[in-house]
Structure formats: C-alpha cells, structure tokens
Amino acid sequence: MLMEEDMEEKIHILQESLDLQAKEKSFYEVIGKKYPPSPQPESDRLSRCLESPDYYPYVNPHNSATSLNFVRDGLSGSPVSPLHIRDMYSESQSVWNFKKGVKEASKFLPSEYNLSVNVDVNGLLGQDPEGASNRGAERSPSEFRGKKNGHAVERDLEEERRSKLPATYLESYLPIEEFDNLLLHSMGEGEKKFTAYRADLKNAMSKGVLQTEQIKGSNGRRGSGKKHKRKKEVIDLRTLLISCAQAVAADDPRSAGELLKQIRQHSSPFGDGNQRMAHYFADGLEARLAGTGSQIHKALVNKRTTTEEYLRAHYTFIASSPFRKISNFATNKTIITKAQKATRIHIIDFGIHYGFQWPTFIQRIAGREGGPPKLRITGIDFPQPGFRPAERIEDTGRRLAHYAKAFNVPFEYKAIAQKWETIKVEDLKIDEDEFVAVTCLYRTKNLLDETVMAENSARTTVLNLIRKINPAIFFHGIVNGAYSAPFFVTRFREVLFHFSALFDMLETNVPREKPERVLIERDIFGKDALNVIACEGWERVERPETYKQWQVRNMRAGFSQVPFDREVMSMSRHKVKTFYHKDFVIDEESQWLLLGWKGRIIYAMSCWKPV
Incomplete structure (x- = not known):
C-alpha cells in the first residue's frame, strides 16, 4: 500500500x-x-x-x-x-x-x-526446467x-x-554412475580404479618432491636464492600464531593486529601445509578478535557443497589416508561376521551424513551364502539449517535404496533429523527379531558436554539412549583431541598441534593443486578450527575428548568393551602398512584401534555392548 x-x-x-x-x-x-x-x-x-x-x-x-x-x-x-x-x-x-x-x-x-x-x-541437470528455453528472451x-x-x-x-x-537442485540430478565409480571401491572394478587412483596420487607426490629438490638445488647455486631461503627459514608460523592467540586472550588488539599482519604475509590457502594451516587459523583469530566467530561459522555451515564435490574429496581422503577406510572396514567386517546367521539386520547410524560407508556393505552382504538378509538403516543426523532439515539424509536414503535394488538386497530406510538428545527409543521402531548394530563414527565430538550442560549433558543422554536400544554391537569412533579446555590459550595450543598433523598429512600425500585437498582444508579442517578458536558456549560445537576419557564415559553409561576380532586387526595393519605412507600409525591399546600420523593419535575406534 x-x-x-x-x-x-x-x-x-x-x-x-x-x-x-x-x-x-x-x-x-x-x-x-x-x-x-x-x-x-x-x-x-x-x-x-x-x-x-x-x-x-x-x-x-x-x-x-x-x-x-x-x-x-x-x-x-x-x-x-x-x-x-x-x-x-x-x-x-x-x-x-x-x-x-x-x-x-x-x-x-x-x-x-x-x-x-x-x-x-x-x-x-538432466533437462532444462520449464521455461528455461526462454532464458534469452527474458532479458x-x-x-x-x-x-x-x-x-x-x-x-x-x-x-x-x-x-x-535449494540443495535439491544441486544434488538430485547427479548421474548415479559417478557414485558407482567413487563409492564401490572395495570389490571388483571399483577396487581396481581405487588402487589406480591411489597410485596416481603417489606418483604425483613423487614428481612434486623431485621438482622441489631440483628448485632447491638451483637456488643453492645462486647467492640471491640462498639469501631468500634463509629469510624463509626464520619465519616460525606456529610461534606467531601462539603469540597472537596470547595477545587476543589478553585483550590487546594492537599487538594481535600486528601479529596477524605478519601471519597474513607468510600464509596462503594455496601454499605448503604450514602456510595453509596458518591462513585458516588466522581467520579464526581475526574472527575472535572482531567478535564475529559465531556468524562466520554459521555462514560456513550454511554453505552448500554439492554431493559430487564432497564425494570426490572423500575419495581423495580415503585414498591418501587410512583413517576412514580402516574404520569403515572394521565396522562392516565385524557386523558381517557377527550377523552371519541373522535374517534381518538393523543398523542405526548416528551421524550418517552422506552414508558413504554403506554401499560397499550392501555390496558385500548381497553375496552372502543363502541369500542376503533384509537390511534396515536408520540414518540419524543433526538437522540442516533451512526449509528442509532432513534433506541431506533423505537423499542419502534414496542413494542407498538404489544400491540395495541393484544388488537385490531387501531394504528399508528411515531418516531422523533432530537433536540426538531428544530422540526416544520408540522413534527407532526396533523389532525383536532384528540384529541391531549402532554406529557413531567421529561425531560425538559435536555433542555438548558438562561445561555447557551441567546436568544431563547431551553426551550422557545419547549414551543412555544407545544402552536402552540394547544393540548386539555398538561401534564408537572418536576424534582423539584435547582441545575442549575452557581456557582459550590452552585450547589454542592443543588445536594447533592437532591440525598441524592433519595439514602435514595432506601436504605429504596429496598434491597442492588438487581441488579436493582445498575443499577438505577449507570446508572441513578450516571450519572446525574456526569454531574451536572463535566460538564459545553453546556455539562451540567442536568439543573432542581423548579415547581414555570416552572409555570412562562409556563404562559409566553401562557398556562393556568388546575387543576387535584378531583377523580384523591383522587385516587393518596389513592395509595401512601396504597401501599408505610409512608415517601413518596404527596401534592397539586398551582394546581401542588407534590411527594417527607421525606418532600423534588422531582417531580411535572401539566396540561395545550393553552390560
């Protein structure tokens, strides 16, 4: 009006x-x-x-x-x-x-x-939506x-x-052949392609190392090059970052700004591993200094990455590091072994995300002697911001249904997108004659702990829910980190050491120019680091604990630990030693399967059952 x-x-x-x-x-x-x-x-x-x-x-x-x-x-x-x-x-x-x-x-x-x-x-898009042919006429x-x-x-x-x-337009029209090539990598033709891709990464890294050594050699023969090399060696980005964090904690914006300026001059999202890490950590420190951490993190969470981009990044990650590959293998192998006589298998996956783990599982149970069992998967994840909070995990269900149909496996899927601590056992529709397996791989770090919720924290509530489910087996994978301290400088030091190992791992195993590496560093590592550095209270959702702390929690919740099968451990060790870089670590302690890089334990996995 x-x-x-x-x-x-x-x-x-x-x-x-x-x-x-x-x-x-x-x-x-x-x-x-x-x-x-x-x-x-x-x-x-x-x-x-x-x-x-x-x-x-x-x-x-x-x-x-x-x-x-x-x-x-x-x-x-x-x-x-x-x-x-x-x-x-x-x-x-x-x-x-x-x-x-x-x-x-x-x-x-x-x-x-x-x-x-x-x-x-x-x-x-398979075809233009209605009216697309008139696109030129509209202007x-x-x-x-x-x-x-x-x-x-x-x-x-x-x-x-x-x-x-909306993400529907970005994700719903992907050709299924792309998923076949990138997801079915454990058997048959998919395994051959995966092995070839892993070899390509190693060859590319070998060529890169050789070129770097040649450049260093030529610089060593020139006076100016040698001088420039000495200049670079004195820049200690880690020390600069810690000094900057101390200035931010002391509420000294002038000193923090000067240190940030130095860090910016020597960091880049396209440089070496240290430079890339320093770039994203500087983003976090700058956001904390300006008080905009929560807004920036929300914007990063709301940013939509297409399934294809994320899948290619996942494919590169499992080809270059054994962390997710080994945890998926240990989980799938254990379920298949323990449920070999079951006619109905119900997997409840807390944190299913894109469900990249399950196509190979469907492929394997399809060949079970006597025919495949009926498979039910309940995919649980945190709600997405926007109009369709369950959109991603519903798309995951449609993809898994495609694979189940392709391999003639009877299949049923249920998506639950809500806060985990609000879920009730009745929501899961568990039948008495089912073999129930609960998986939660590397996502309990996002549940709030006692420093935010003094009584009945989300972690305790979810563990109590899993115990009430009474699964035959509960797989718990955790990010082994100690950067949940309430004191900022202590937390910053720990998160710096943790992500230094991850960025160094990618620097050693993935070429710098790979777009998948940039996506992993920016949209996963960078986003998580920013949340730890720049957010507090309810808004700080990255709160990992060590595997020893989780062991105490799980036992207190009424679980007893189940050791991994010796065959699973032996095959896991063989895969890491044979197919991956020599600096990757695989070990076992207190019945936890430990995975890390250069002596630092980054991930840990264990099996449990209710007492």
Whole structure:
C-alpha cells in the first residue's frame, strides 16, 4: 500500500510537471518565440521510467552512477526538476529491488507454484526446467546497456542465483554412475580404479618432491636464492600464531593486529601445509578478535557443497589416508561376521551424513551364502539449517535404496533429523527379531558436554539412549583431541598441534593443486578450527575428548568393551602398512584401534555392548 501511495504521488508530480510545461509553451507563444523542442517527449520517457522499473537505461543497480548521469544528460533542457529525477530514480530502484527480491524468493517455492528456475548447475541437470528455453528472451539487450562488462555481470548474477538454490537442485540430478565409480571401491572394478587412483596420487607426490629438490638445488647455486631461503627459514608460523592467540586472550588488539599482519604475509590457502594451516587459523583469530566467530561459522555451515564435490574429496581422503577406510572396514567386517546367521539386520547410524560407508556393505552382504538378509538403516543426523532439515539424509536414503535394488538386497530406510538428545527409543521402531548394530563414527565430538550442560549433558543422554536400544554391537569412533579446555590459550595450543598433523598429512600425500585437498582444508579442517578458536558456549560445537576419557564415559553409561576380532586387526595393519605412507600409525591399546600420523593419535575406534 505504501508503495502504491508513493507511486500515486510520483504520478501527481509528473502531472504537475506536464502542466508547467504547457503553461511555459503558451507563454512562449504570447511573446512570439518558439518553445525549445525536447529530444524525446519527457512524458513518454518519464512514464516509461515509472511504469517499467526494469528499464535499464534509466535504472541500473549495478552501476547507479553511470545510470543517473545517463538520465540527467538525456533530460538536459527539461523543465522537470533534478530533484524529481532523483526521486524517480530512487523509486524505480526500489521497485526494481522489490521485483528482484520476489524473483529470487520464488526460486525457493515448490514446483507446484509453476515458477521456473532458469539455471543449469555445472551441466548436472538432466533437462532444462520449464521455461528455461526462454532464458534469452527474458532479458532485453538494453538490460546491460551502460555496463562496463555485461558478460561479467551476467556471470555474477548466475553465481548468485546458483548459491541461493535449494540443495535439491544441486544434488538430485547427479548421474548415479559417478557414485558407482567413487563409492564401490572395495570389490571388483571399483577396487581396481581405487588402487589406480591411489597410485596416481603417489606418483604425483613423487614428481612434486623431485621438482622441489631440483628448485632447491638451483637456488643453492645462486647467492640471491640462498639469501631468500634463509629469510624463509626464520619465519616460525606456529610461534606467531601462539603469540597472537596470547595477545587476543589478553585483550590487546594492537599487538594481535600486528601479529596477524605478519601471519597474513607468510600464509596462503594455496601454499605448503604450514602456510595453509596458518591462513585458516588466522581467520579464526581475526574472527575472535572482531567478535564475529559465531556468524562466520554459521555462514560456513550454511554453505552448500554439492554431493559430487564432497564425494570426490572423500575419495581423495580415503585414498591418501587410512583413517576412514580402516574404520569403515572394521565396522562392516565385524557386523558381517557377527550377523552371519541373522535374517534381518538393523543398523542405526548416528551421524550418517552422506552414508558413504554403506554401499560397499550392501555390496558385500548381497553375496552372502543363502541369500542376503533384509537390511534396515536408520540414518540419524543433526538437522540442516533451512526449509528442509532432513534433506541431506533423505537423499542419502534414496542413494542407498538404489544400491540395495541393484544388488537385490531387501531394504528399508528411515531418516531422523533432530537433536540426538531428544530422540526416544520408540522413534527407532526396533523389532525383536532384528540384529541391531549402532554406529557413531567421529561425531560425538559435536555433542555438548558438562561445561555447557551441567546436568544431563547431551553426551550422557545419547549414551543412555544407545544402552536402552540394547544393540548386539555398538561401534564408537572418536576424534582423539584435547582441545575442549575452557581456557582459550590452552585450547589454542592443543588445536594447533592437532591440525598441524592433519595439514602435514595432506601436504605429504596429496598434491597442492588438487581441488579436493582445498575443499577438505577449507570446508572441513578450516571450519572446525574456526569454531574451536572463535566460538564459545553453546556455539562451540567442536568439543573432542581423548579415547581414555570416552572409555570412562562409556563404562559409566553401562557398556562393556568388546575387543576387535584378531583377523580384523591383522587385516587393518596389513592395509595401512601396504597401501599408505610409512608415517601413518596404527596401534592397539586398551582394546581401542588407534590411527594417527607421525606418532600423534588422531582417531580411535572401539566396540561395545550393553552390560
């Protein structure tokens, strides 16, 4: 209504201007002079401006200065006041922004509203949505008139639209063959491709090391190169980071800013492992200093990564490091062994995420002697922000159903997207004749502990829930970290040592130019580190504990530990020693399977059953 009233007011102003023009014309006739002509009738020009906010020669929100000059020059000699022109420009821009907002909002509405989404995400859509063929007709050539670079702006608008699409448009049209090639990597043709990819990574790293040694050798023969090398050696990024964290903790923004400036000069998301880690840690320190940690972390969480991108990063991660590969193997092998006589298997997966672990499990049980059992998977995860909190794990269920159908395995899937501590046993629909296995791999670190919830913490509540489920086996994988301390500097030191090992591991095993490595470092390691460094209280969701602390928790909750089968341990050791870098660590202590890098234990896994 307000907009309509404003528009009526502008039309009234236009009418007054036209009346004034008519009076001036009659005055010129009285004095015997000719009224000066206009290059274009103002009434027509201004009416077009008022009636069509999308008339880009007048209103160009991307280049408002150019547009305003164009209007002003085009109306030189007009009796209409410049103030009126500015008002009309503002009004037209407001209407244009309003229409643009409506158009953007329409992309989030369901398809039954007959709204088209004119975008093809990386060519992944099988066909253009309705109306896509008219994409070119929707914009007139005059839309980009007055812009310095029409193609660049169009590309920016396309990227903006793409980022605002619901994840359905990014993930639902991926060809299933891509998943087959990247997920079924434990048997048959998939295993051959996986082995070849792992060999390619090793060859690429060997060539990179050789080139680096040659460059170092050539620099050593030049005086300037040798001098430059000495300069680089004195930069200790870890010391700079710790000093900066101490300045932030002491509320000394001046010193912290100077140290941050030094860190920025010697860090980069595309440099070596230390430089990349320093870059993301500097982001965290800067966010803590500015008090924007929670906002930045929420933005990173809300950022949508396509399933294909995440899957390729996962594939690179398991090819270059044994952490997830070994934990998936130990879990799947143990379930298959213990449930070999069961006709119904129910897996309750806390933190299922994309469910990359389960296609190979379905593939293996399909060949079981006497036929495969009926498989039920209950996929549990934290709700996603946005309109569809269960979207990701529902997509996971559809993919798993595809594999179950392909391998003739009877299959049923249930998705639960809510806070884990609010789930009840009744929600899981457990049958008496099922072999129930509960898995929770590396996600209990995201449950709040007693420092936030003094009584009945989320960790205790979830462990009590699992005990009530009374599973035949409970697999618990944890991130072995000690950076949950309430004191910032102590926590910073621990998280620095932890992620130093992870960035060094990638530096040693994955080429720097691999986009999958950048995604892992930025969207997983960098995001987690920022949360630990820049967030506090409820907003700090990265709270790992050591495997010894979790052992006490699990026993207190009413579980007794079950050792891994000797065959599983033997095969796991063989895989690590044979296929991965010599600096990876695999060990066993207190019936925990320990995995790490260069002597630092990063992940730990164990089996439990209710007492």
